[in-house]
Structure formats: structure tokens, C-alpha cells
Amino acid sequence: MVATLAAAMLVALAPQRQSDTTFAVPAGASLSVNNFGGGIAVHGWSENRVKVHGETGRRGRVEVSLVGNTVVIKTGSREGAPSVIDLDITVPQSMALSLSGTYADITVDGVQGAISAETVNGEVNVRGGKGIVTLHSIQGSVTLADASGRIEVNSVNENVELSNITGEIKVETTNGEVMLTGIKSSSVDAGTINGDVLYEGTVTDGGSYSLGSHNGDITVSVPEGANVTITAATANGDIDSSFPLPMTSTLGKHRKTFKIGSGSARMELESFQGDIQLRRPQELHDRVDRKHKHDEHDNDHDHDKDHDADTDTSFSWALRSVTAYATRYAAAYAPKYAAQYAAQYAPRYARQYSKMYSRQYKTIYRLNTH
Amino acid sequence: MNDQWTTRLSEYIDGELDRTEQAALEAHLATCGQCYATLGELRQVVARAKSLSDTPPATDLWMEIAREIRREKAPARRDRLVRRRFSLTVGQLLAASIALVLLSGGGAWLALQPLASSEPTRFGGSTPRPRVGQVVTWTGHTDAAIADLQTALTQNEKRLDTATVRIVRENLAIIDRAIADARVALQKDPGNAYLNLHLANTMRRKVELLRRVNDMAAARS
Structure with a gap:
């Protein structure tokens, strides 16, 4: 018909x-x-x-x-x-x-x-x-x-898997894994509570990559020649790389920053209970292939991805200066939030600071004119 | 995001609204997803700012400014002054505005603290460090919003099938455990930026899940 x-x-x-x-x-x-x-x-x-x-x-x-x-x-x-x-x-x-x-x-x-x-x-x-x-x-x-x-x-209650994707990516689940392979993106935001997160893809100059989990491992491929600043943080896990990394700063045992090349891309990797693993792309290809083969033979889905937590929750992080912190986050968040927050805060703080500085100017002015 | 409450959110966070305005804004937040989301983002800014220490600039800028003013007042040297035009790039303006946000977020956080430290700081003001027990005071309004959404879910979930309700409850429990983990860790390390953000993000996930399920239930009415 x-x-x-x-x-x-x-x-x-x-x-x-x-x-x-x-x-x-x-x-x-x-x-x-x-x-x-x-x-x-x-x-x-x-x-x-x-x-x-x-x-x-x-x-x-x-x-x-x-x-x-x-x-x-x-x-x-x-x-x-x-x-x-x-x-x-x-x-x-x-x-x-x-x-x-x-x-x-x-x-x-x-x-x-x-x-x-x-x-x-x-x-x-x-x-x-x-x-x-x-x-x-x-x-x-x-x-x-x-x-x-x-x-x-x-x-919410299952895995999320993306492959061969180009573009801006936002991925989230609660009780499941996040697997991203063959990604070409300058903006990736992926997170879960109970599960591992894996990213295999490009790291574009100036790009922004945020991967997080509460109870799972974060595994990321870093291509050779990438220009990226990686901040890796974990409360109870370890940070591990399969290749040498130039350490930029270490804030406590569980937070490290690595600047690779020019460091123009930003990559934030955070897991509360799990490990953070940096790997070369080929290593992840092999791992993903093994996982797919394993999955083909295993239909028994286990949703309990909890990791045993050790008791070390100590942190000794100290951010050194307001300026460094502001600069760092300005680069990452400015395009999105500046217009919104500037409009919101400018009138209020303009009044406050104008009052404060006008008093100081008046004082100086008086001192100079007398 | 252009409603009348948009510009009042920072005052709300800072506790500067009177009771009537606060109640009105909270009623508005219950119905306006954009304002609610913006409020969450502002709270994240506050959370980030919590970790900042009040470090003075490397050089005392005010002294330089004051010196320039004095020079300007001195006629003999005036001709030697080179007039400068301030020309900022868009990027610099954006960075400056974000810096302002972070600093103002710190201000908001300070305003939220019920008891300010009496210890003087190098900045001349007081910079109370969060203490155990005070750590998660910034989550108060989010806790309230979550409670409201959970109440709504209790009323709405009868519209959903039992399997979905069970799954949602299981996942809310997973998020609650993650929130509890973060709170415990924060009590041990209140100034930790990552932990503050992690808690904020985890609470945001709970709010989003509750909203999503409530919306889904409402669509079936």
C-alpha cells in the first residue's frame, strides 16, 4: 500500500x-x-x-x-x-x-x-x-x-558504550560502565557512580576531557604527541601510567598533574575508590578487543562493580594561590559561564568594590592635596 | 534564563534574602529547572572556592596605584607620565570575570559560615577554615531540594511500575552511598577541592535522577 x-x-x-x-x-x-x-x-x-x-x-x-x-x-x-x-x-x-x-x-x-x-x-x-x-x-x-x-x-542502571563518534560528548550512568572508543572529540564529559570508565580517542589541542567515577577505574589512552595537561585525582586508588610522564606537580599522594607537550588540552580524571590508568592507544585497543571477545562468551551481567576501599582518605591538597586557580578554571569554564556569571555578579560586586576603593582613593587624594 | 530570580541567586546563596524573598525563590526553584541548575553551578563555584587560601598577590598592587596617583598630583612630573589605555582582550575579560566569580564564590562561602574565625590573616580579613561539622554546610539547600524531590517521588511513584520504582530506589541508594563516602572523606579533609566537587557532582546526579523520574511519572498522570 x-x-x-x-x-x-x-x-x-x-x-x-x-x-x-x-x-x-x-x-x-x-x-x-x-x-x-x-x-x-x-x-x-x-x-x-x-x-x-x-x-x-x-x-x-x-x-x-x-x-x-x-x-x-x-x-x-x-x-x-x-x-x-x-x-x-x-x-x-x-x-x-x-x-x-x-x-x-x-x-x-x-x-x-x-x-x-x-x-x-x-x-x-x-x-x-x-x-x-x-x-x-x-x-x-x-x-x-x-x-x-x-x-x-x-x-541509569546499565552500561553505556560509544564507538567511532565525532563531536561533543556527554555520557552518564549511575550503575554501569562507560566505554568510549574510537572517539574524535575536543569535548568529552563522562561519568558514572558504580563502574569503570574507559576512553580511547583523540586528545585535541585546546580540548576538554572530564572522566569520573565513584567506584570504578578510569582508563584513558594518551596518544604519543598529545599536548595535554592531565590532572588525575583519586581518594582511595592509585595513579598509574604505562609510559613515562613528566610530573608537573603532586598535591598529596592521590593527586598528580602531568603536562605533556604544550599541555594545551585539559584532561581531568577523577575516581573516589578506583584507580586511574594512563595507557597508550594500542594497549587499549588490545584490551577492548579482549573485552569484546569475553563479552561474546559471557552473558552473565554482574552489576556489582564495587571496589574494595582501603581506609586511606587523607588528603593534603593545598591550592597555592587564587590567581593560579582562577586562571586554570577560567580557561576551562570561561566560554560557557562567563556571560552568565558576569551578568549575575557584576552589578553587585561593582557596587561593593566601588565603595571600598572610592574610600581609599579619597584618602589618598586628601593626603596629596593637603 | 531571564526570569526575575536569576539575578537573586547569589544573594540567596549568600543568605542575604529576607524570609519572604527566600520562600518565594525556593518556591520558584521548585518549578524552574534553569534556575535550579544555575543554583547548583553557583554552589559548585562556592565549593571550589572553599579550598582557596587567601594568598596575597606577589606584589602589593595598591601601593603602585597609590604611587601613580601621587605622581599624577605632582605637576613637575606630570609630563613624564605616559597615558595608558587599558585594552583587554575578550579572553582577558572572560578570565577576569571568572576570577571575580571565584573570588565572589569565596565571599559567598564566607558569608555562609555561621562563625567566623577571629584569627587575623594576611589579607586583613578573617578567613575561617572549614571545621569538622561545618564541612558540608553549603549542601543545606541542596539537601532540602533533594528532600522535596524525594517527597514528590513518593507521591508520584505509584504511577510507575514496581520494577522501575525498584531500579530507581536501588540507584538512589547507590548515589546515597557515594554521597556518604564523600561526606566522610570531607570531614577528614574539609579543604579538599576534589572532594567538595565530587560531593557537589554526586548530589547533582541525585537531583537529576529524581527530577527525571518525577518528570516521567508526571507525564503518565
Whole structure:
């Protein structure tokens, strides 16, 4: 069945257990899908049409409509509790996607538009995507590969894995690992509470890289020839490098700064309980390969990534001067926060300091004129 | 972020709002994610500033300024003065504004301290070091916000399925343990910048998770 969507259309897929519909879409159209339970699988193709295949079961139904320039696909149940429906959708490669579900696994392959995917109990697996890519799950792992743009990925109770990504990256989970491989980015912000964090990718001059965990190890590849200042901090773990590093400063046993090359990129590595490991890229390639092979043979997921904590929580950090501290963080945070905070604090402190200094100027002036 | 409360957040942190304004702002914070996020960032600034020691500049700038003023007042030497125009690059302005933020954050922190040290410092003011028991005073409002969000979650979670509620509770407990770890470490080392930031970030994660789950539950009403 081929239909052309005009101003608005509604297709209620027939009450068979499965059905298909294919229709042309206007240029620049986007796709919005909401499926309570089951699966949402989206594939890209070179045609300017959308094909929807639904495994609806006996009670399920699928509604397709065009709202503005958005193809909207919703699922429902003819009676009783929500149905479990598997949707298989094929779209133009450049189509922007907004996909949501509750008990739904979401997979996307071969799409080169912006992608938003969110589920509660289910996995999100995406290959492709360009522009703004945001992927969220609460109880389910999230993976993204071969994407570029501004990337935001998070889970709560599972692992997050990104590979072959170009662009600005923000990744977070609570009870899971974060694995970033094949990354080309000048801005990476990745963190978890319970789990390891691994970063294998470029370290771009002037870039900003922040990787943190509470209960896991942080492992980072540092390419030869990188220009980066690395600050590594751990409360109860060790800091270890597989290659010689020029020590810039050591603040206590558990915080070290290394300036490599010109040091123009900033890398902050922090773990409360875990170790911080600096490695060469090839070492991490080998490690990642071994992990993938191991994972293929091990479907027993262990979510308890706690490390045994020793009792050494002593710190003897002392920041030497306001100026050094301000300069350091100015470089890292200025572009984002300056306008915001300057507007907020300037009027207040301008008044305060003008009062303070005007008194001193008056005093000096009087001393000089008498 | 242009609402009427945006410019009042620093006063709120510094405890300079009266009770009525404070109550109004807190009510606003419960509904405005941007202000809440900004408040969290400001608190991080305060947390960072907590570790700063009041180190005087390498040279006493005021003496130089005063000397220049005296020179300007002396007619015989006036012609020798070279007038300088201050021309700052955008980067310098940004750096200066951030420095101001950090310093003002320190000011905010000082204002938050209930008892100032009587020990004089080289800066002429008092610079109380955090003491055990005072360490996490800056988390007070965040603690309150978390309590509010948890209350809301208790009311909203009946809209969620039991499996999701269980997962959320387990993860909140994981975050709580991390917060407790950071607090214990901070009691032993109050001035530690990393620990202050770690605590702030971990609390931010809890707020974000609570907000996310509350939003999710609200969407199902």
C-alpha cells in the first residue's frame, strides 16, 4: 500500500496480527514514534518514503498520521492493557527521529539525521546519527556507533558504550560502565557512580576531557604527541601510567598533574575508590578487543562493580594561590559561564568594590592635596 | 534564563534574602529547572572556592596605584607620565570575570559560615577554615531540594511500575552511598577541592535522577 501524505492523514493499521504501510513523505519531514511496549526498529534507506511494519498481535493497533511536517506513529490497544507491539520502520536516511517507549527496545541503523531516543525498560542501540543525538534509558544499556555532532547519552542502571563518534560528548550512568572508543572529540564529559570508565580517542589541542567515577577505574589512552595537561585525582586508588610522564606537580599522594607537550588540552580524571590508568592507544585497543571477545562468551551481567576501599582518605591538597586557580578554571569554564556569571555578579560586586576603593582613593587624594 | 530570580541567586546563596524573598525563590526553584541548575553551578563555584587560601598577590598592587596617583598630583612630573589605555582582550575579560566569580564564590562561602574565625590573616580579613561539622554546610539547600524531590517521588511513584520504582530506589541508594563516602572523606579533609566537587557532582546526579523520574511519572498522570 503506497499513500501520499497530504495535509494530514491517519492510517489505523488493520486488525491483522501484522501489517505494512508505505507512503511518500515531504522533504525535511521528521518522524515521531511512541510505543509503550515491544520494539522500535528504524532503518535508513535512500528512498523518500516511509515504510511501517507492525507486529501488532490480536489486540494491538498502530496509528500513523502527519502532524505538520512530522510523521507521527503511535501504538495502542483495542481493549484492555497496552499491547506489546514490534515496529519496524524504514525512513529516508536524513530523517530526524524522535523515538520513545516504556518497555521498548529501540534500535536505529543507517540514519544520518538528528536522533532522540528514550525508553524506561529497554535497550537503546543506535548506529548512525548526525547533529543532536540524545539517547536515554533507565533500565537498559545504551550503545551508539558511527555518529557525529552533539552527543548526549545516559542510562541509569546499565552500561553505556560509544564507538567511532565525532563531536561533543556527554555520557552518564549511575550503575554501569562507560566505554568510549574510537572517539574524535575536543569535548568529552563522562561519568558514572558504580563502574569503570574507559576512553580511547583523540586528545585535541585546546580540548576538554572530564572522566569520573565513584567506584570504578578510569582508563584513558594518551596518544604519543598529545599536548595535554592531565590532572588525575583519586581518594582511595592509585595513579598509574604505562609510559613515562613528566610530573608537573603532586598535591598529596592521590593527586598528580602531568603536562605533556604544550599541555594545551585539559584532561581531568577523577575516581573516589578506583584507580586511574594512563595507557597508550594500542594497549587499549588490545584490551577492548579482549573485552569484546569475553563479552561474546559471557552473558552473565554482574552489576556489582564495587571496589574494595582501603581506609586511606587523607588528603593534603593545598591550592597555592587564587590567581593560579582562577586562571586554570577560567580557561576551562570561561566560554560557557562567563556571560552568565558576569551578568549575575557584576552589578553587585561593582557596587561593593566601588565603595571600598572610592574610600581609599579619597584618602589618598586628601593626603596629596593637603 | 531571564526570569526575575536569576539575578537573586547569589544573594540567596549568600543568605542575604529576607524570609519572604527566600520562600518565594525556593518556591520558584521548585518549578524552574534553569534556575535550579544555575543554583547548583553557583554552589559548585562556592565549593571550589572553599579550598582557596587567601594568598596575597606577589606584589602589593595598591601601593603602585597609590604611587601613580601621587605622581599624577605632582605637576613637575606630570609630563613624564605616559597615558595608558587599558585594552583587554575578550579572553582577558572572560578570565577576569571568572576570577571575580571565584573570588565572589569565596565571599559567598564566607558569608555562609555561621562563625567566623577571629584569627587575623594576611589579607586583613578573617578567613575561617572549614571545621569538622561545618564541612558540608553549603549542601543545606541542596539537601532540602533533594528532600522535596524525594517527597514528590513518593507521591508520584505509584504511577510507575514496581520494577522501575525498584531500579530507581536501588540507584538512589547507590548515589546515597557515594554521597556518604564523600561526606566522610570531607570531614577528614574539609579543604579538599576534589572532594567538595565530587560531593557537589554526586548530589547533582541525585537531583537529576529524581527530577527525571518525577518528570516521567508526571507525564503518565
